Amino acid sequence: MNRLIGRIGRADLRRHPLQTGLAMLGVAIAVAVVVAVDLANHSAREAMRVSLESVTGSATHQIVAGPAGVDERLYTRLRTEQGLRRAAPVVQGGVVRAGGTERSLTLLGVDAFAEAPFQRPLGSTISMGNAFNALLLRDDAVAVGSGEAARLGVSAGDTLTLRVEGGRRPVTVVSVVDDPKDQARGLLLTDIAAAQTLLDQIGRLDRIDLILSDARAEALGETLGEGVRIVPAAASAQSVLQMSRAFQINLTALSLLAVVVGAFLVFNTLSFLGVRRRATIGILRAMGVQRREVMGQMIGDALLIGVVGTVVGLGLGFALAHGLVGLVLQTVNDVYFERAAGDLVLSPWSLAAGLLVGLVGSIAAALAPARDAASTPPRAALSRADLEQRARQLARRGGWAGGGVLAAGALVIILSDGLVPAFVGLFALILGAAFLAPAIILGVGALLRPLMRGRPVGGLIVEGAVASLSRTGVAVAALSVAVAAVIGVAVMIASFRVSVIEWLEGSLAADFYVSAPAALDDAQADRLAGMAGVDFVSRSQWYDLATDDGPVTIWALGLPADQSPQIDIRRPGAETALAAFEADQAVLVSEPFAARRSLEPGDTLTLPVGSDRASLAVAGVYRDYASPTGAVLMRRGLYRALYDDAGLAGIGVHASDDADREDLIGRLEAGLAGVPGARVTDNAAVFEQSLRIFDRTFAITEVLRWLAGLVAFVGVISALMALQLDRLREFAVLRAIGLGRTGLAGLIGGQSGLLGLIAGLWAIPLGVTLAALLVFVINRRAYGWTMGFELQAGPIIEGVMLAVIAALLATLYPAWRATRLRIAAALKGE
Template identity: 40%
Template structure:
C-alpha cells in the first residue's frame, strides 16, 4: 500500500495546476456555503442576543391593541399585582452617523427581577440616568466603534430630528464587553419617552410569570383594560426571527448551487487523473493490487482533495463573510427587523457543516471514477478508448436517469402544500436531470458538423466528442451555472417590472406626507393641525388618509392599515381572482377587511374566511372581502376602513397623508408650503410618488444585491471547471497536437484550433443554458417566490437576456482557453512525441 500511495501521489506532484484547479473549485463552493452560513447565523444570533438582553427573564408582555399603552396602566398594575415582577419598556431606533442603534427606556428600580443585565450598571451611572436629562448608557463595543466614552455628547437622529444626549457610562460595566448589548443605548423611561416623542406612553409592560400562575392570569384579565392584551414573550420573539427564514433558505440554496458545480469539477479532475494513470494502475493490478485497494486509494485521494479545498474554502469564507454580512443585515433590516450587528460570530457548527459538505461532495464526485478504475480489466485499462466507449454506452442510461430525476423534480416543485424546501430540492433535481442530458445533446451537435467544413473547425468539433467523458461534464457544469444566472436574472427582471407596475397602480396621489419609520415599529401620527391645514392649501384637489399600526391576533402580530381613500368609488388596490370594483364596493360599505397576498398565503386564507383581531373593545372577528397584490413586505398587511378602525380601536391618528394636486400645480411649489405648516419640519417626509418609486426600486436593488454576488461566484466556479477540462484535454492530446505540428500546422493554427474547440464548448453550454434558464425562471417566479414570500408575479423575458446567456458562456470558455492555447503554442513536437 505504501508503494501504491507513493505512485499515486507523484501524479499530482507532476501536475500541480490540475491539482490547484481542483482544490480551488471545491474551495470556492465551500467558501460560498460557509460565508452565507456565517453571515446568516451571525445576524440571527445578534438579534437573539439583543432580544435576550432586552427581555431577560420576561415570560409575557402586556401590549395595546392600538400600538401603545397609557403609562398610567403601569402604576395601577403595580398596586394590584405588587407580588408579580414587572417592568415598563420603551424601544425605538436612532441613527448615529451611518449606524442604527436601539434605544431602550427602562426603570432601574423595577429591572432587577426582570432584566438583571440592564440593572447591573454602576450606581453612579444609574444616578446620572435619573438626575441628568438626556443621559444615556452605551455598550462598550458600540462606544469603541464610535470613538466616544463617558462624559461625551452624542448627536442622534430620531424620525428626522437631531437630538443631543450625554454618555453617562457603559451598559456593560465589566471590563469584558458583552456582545449581546452591541448597538444598544439605555436611558431612563422619562428620558426615552422624550427622545422618542412618546410622552405619557409605553410600548409594553414586561412580566415574569410562573408556569402555574393561573391565579395571576385571572387577576390580569380582570385588571387589564379592553385595549390591552397579554401575550407570550417567547412566541413573539420566535415569530420575529422566523420572518427572515425564507430569505435565508434561498441564500443557502444559491450557495449550494456553487457546491454542486464544484462537484462536477471534482468528478472531471478525478476521472482524468485515473485516465492519466491508466498504465500505472494496470501494472499495479498485474502486480497484485486488488480492486478494493485501488478504489480505496482513489476515494482517499478525493477526500484529501476535498479536505484541502474545504480548508481553503473555510478561510475564504471567513474573509467573504464580513462583506456578505453587511449586505445580508442591510436586507434584513430593510424588510424584516433592524439588526445592529457589525461583526460576525464564528459558529463551529457552521464551519464543521461546510467542511463535511466539501469532503462528502468530493468523495461522491470521485465515486464513479473509483468504480471504473476498480472494475476495469488491466489490459483494457491501458487503452484510452475504453473510457470513451464506457461513456457512450452509459449515455442512454444517463438520459433515462435524467428523465427520472426530472419527473421527480417536477413532482416536488408542484406538489400542493409541499412547502419551500421540497420545491428547492425539485429545482436541484431539475438542474441535475438537465445536466445528465447534455452529453447526449453534445454528441448530437457534433454530428451536425458538415464534412465540407474547414478542416480545423471539423477537427476541433469532432475532438470534443472524442473526449466526451470530460467535455460533456465541463459543458454541463458551465451550462447549469449560466442557466442559473439566466434564471435568476429573469426572475429579478420579472420582479422589477411587477413592482414598477404595482407602484404605478398603488401610488395614485401626487404627494405623500409621513414621518420616517423603521421595520416592525409603528410610525408616530401626524399632527391633526398639520393635516387640516395641508388639505386646505391652494392647489390641493383631494386627499387620502392612512394609519399604519400593529395588532395582535391568534395568527401573531400583524401590520394593520386603516385607510380612507380620496375617491371612495375608485379601487385603491388591485385584487387577486376577483372583480376589483365588487370587492372595493363591499369593503367601503361593510365591516370587513382586505388582506395582502403574502398574508393570505402565509396563513392559508381565502376570501370569505374570518380573521380575529385584538381591538380596543376586545377580540373581534373580521371577514376577508378580498386579497390584494402587495410587494412591500412578505409578512403581509391587513387593511380596514379608517372610520371602522377609529370606532373599534379608539384611534383617529393619521401616519400618512396623500395629496392630489390640481391641474397646473407643481410638486415643487407645494412642498415648501407643507413643510412650513409644521414646527417640526425635520420630522416630516414630503415625497412625490416619483421619489417613492425611485426609493422603492433602490431598496429592491439592495435586496437582490446578495443574490447577484452569489450568482457571479457560481459562474466563477464553472469557469474553473471548464479550464480544468480544457487543460485535461490539452495534456491528453499532447501527442496528437505534436503530430499536427509535425505535419505542418503552425503555432497560430494550433492556437486557433484550441480556441475553436473552446468556443464550441462555450456555444454548446450557452445553447443548452437557455431552455434550462427559462425552466428555472418559471419555477422561481411561479413557485419559489410564491412559497417563500407569498408574491405572485408575471414572467417577463427580454430578448437581451436570451442572447446574453450564450455570449456569457462563450466568453467564459474563451477566457478559460487562454492558458491551454498558450501551452499548445509553446509545444515542442520532438519532446512531445518521445516515448516516456
C-alpha cells in the same frame, strides 16, 4: 506497495500543478461560499435574537394596548392593587446614531427598581452600579454595554448625537457596563422617564413586561379593563425570526448551487486523474496491484485536494462573510426588523458545514471515478477506444437516468406544498439536466457531422469535441448548471424588478407625500386639501397590532367618497372586492398576509381590539411588495372606530391636472412650517428609494450567483485545459502532416468554443425553467408574492457568453504549448 502507489499518485499531482491547483481552487470557492453564507445567516439570526432578547429578557407575558400605548397609571395599579412584584414598565423606540458612521440602535427605557427579575443584560441596579443615580437624575443620560461601546467608539463621559423622530438629541454616556457576551448589542439604556422625554411619550408606556404563569395571565387579563390585553412575550420574537426564515433558506439554497457545481468540479478532476492514469493503472494491475489499492490511491488524492481546498476555503469564507453579513443585515433592516444591529458572529456549525462540503464532498465525488479506475481490466485500461466506448454507453444511460430524475423533481414540486420540498425538486431538476449533458453533446455532434463534410478543419473540431466524451461530458454538465443558475437568478430578479416597478407605478397614486416625526392630524390634512392646485388628499395611518401570533401591520386609509384605493387586487375581481370593502366590517389583505394566515376572499379575520376581538370579513387580496409579512388594509373610519386613533402617519396630496408642481410643493412646505420635522416628498423620490431598497435586497443574490459562475469558470478551465494538454501528441501529428500553427490554434479554440457553446445553449432551457420555478413556486411559497415573468434577452446572452468565454480562455495555454511543440519530441511516445 500501498506507500509506493501513494507516491505515484502524489507525483502525478505534482507533474500537473496547474490542473491540481485549479481543482483545489474550485473546492476552496465552494467551501468559502457555504461558510460565508452560513456565517452571514447565523450572524443575522444572532443579531435579531440578541436585539429581541435584550429588550424582553425573561418576560413571559406583556401588557399592551392600542396605538396610544399603555397608560403608565396602570403599572401603579398592578403593583399596588394586584400585588404584582415581577412587573416592569418599558418604553422603547428605534434611534440612529447620527454623524460619522450611522448605526441603528434601540433606546430602552426601564425602571431599574423593577428590573432584577427580568435579567436583561442592562437595567438592574447591580449591573448599573454607580451610574444608577445619574440615570435617575438626568434626562440625557444613557448606558451601553462594553461591546456596543467599542463599536460606537465611546467611553463613559462621551456624548452621542441621536436622530430621534426626525430631530437630533445629544445624550451622555454615563456608564459602560461590562458585557463579555455582547448581549446588549445595539442597545442604549436609559431611565424610563428620560426615554419618555426623548421619544415624546410622556405618561405613556409601550408595554408592561410580566413574569407569571399562563393561568395567572389569563385571570389578570380579565381585570385589566377596556383597551388593554396580555400577549405572550415570545410571540413577537418568534414572528420576526420566522419571517426571515424564508430569506435565509433562499440564501442557503443559492449557496448550495455553488456546492453542486463544486462537486461536479471535483468529480471532473478525479475523472481526469483516472483517465490520465489509465495506462499506469493498467500496468500496476498487470503487476498484481489489487483493486482496493488503486481505489485507495484515487480517494487519497481526492482527500489531499479536498484538505488543501477546504483549508483555503475556510479562510476565504471567513473573509467573504465579512462582506456578506453587511448585505444580509441591511436586507433584514430594510425588510424584516429595523433594529437588527450586529456584526459577524462565528459559528462552529458554519465551519463544520465547510468541512463537510470540502472533505466529504471531495471523497463522495471521487468514489465513482475511483471505482471505475479500480474495476477496469488491465487490457482495457491501456485502450483509449474502450474508455470512449464506455463513456458513450454511460451517456445514453445517463440520458435515461436524467429524464427519470427530471420527472421525479417535477413530481416533488407539483405534489408538495412546502418551501424545502420545492428546493429539493429544483435540485433534482438541475441534477437531471446535468445527467443529460453528455447525451446532448452526442446529439449536437450527430447534427453537425453532415454539415462538416468537405470541411476538414470543421470536421476535426466536431469530432474532437465529441470523441473525448469521457472528459468533456462532466465539464459541460458543470458549466451548464452554473450558467443556468446565472441565467435563472438574473431572469427572476428582472421579473421581480419589473413587477415591483409596475406595482409602484400603480400604488404611488399621490403626487406628493407628507410625513412628520410627530403624528399628523386631520386639521393639517384639511388645510392641505384646501390649497389651490390640490385635487384631494388621502390619509394613512400604520399600526403594528400586537397579537398572540405576533404583530399584525394595519394600514388605515382614508379617501374621499368618490375615490377608491389604488391597489392591484388579485382576487376576486377588483369591482367585487371594492364593493365588499365598503361594508362596515370588511378589510383587504395583502398576498403575503393571506398566504401566512391561509385566508381567501370571504373568510373571516379576527383581530384583538382592546380586551375584546373583532371579526372582519376579507373582501379581497391585493398585491403588495412592501413587506414579506403582509398588511391588513381597512378604511380609516373603521380603524378609528376600532382603535380610537385619530393620528396620521402620512398624507398623500393629489395635485390637479393643471397644477404647477414646483409652485405647489413650495406652498405645501410653507403650509407645514409649523409642524416639527414635516417633510414633503415627491412620488418620484419615493419610487427611487423603493428601487434602491429592492436593489440592496438582491445585492447578495447577485454576489452568490456570480460566485457559482466563478466555480464553474474555474472548473471548465481546469477540465478543458487538461483535455487539450493531454492531446499534445495528437496535435503533433497534425503539425507533422502540415497543419500550421494558426490552424492548430484555431482548431483547439474551435473545439473548446463548441463545447462552451453547447453548455451555454443547454443552460438556456434549464435556466429559464429555474427562473420559472423561482418566480411561480419558490417565491410564492416563501413569501406569498405573485409576480410576472419577464424573459429578457440580456441575461440569456450574458450566460451563453460566460460559457463560451470560459471555454476559450481554457485554450490559451494549451494552444500556446501546441504551437511551440517540438514535433519529433512530441511523437516519441507514439
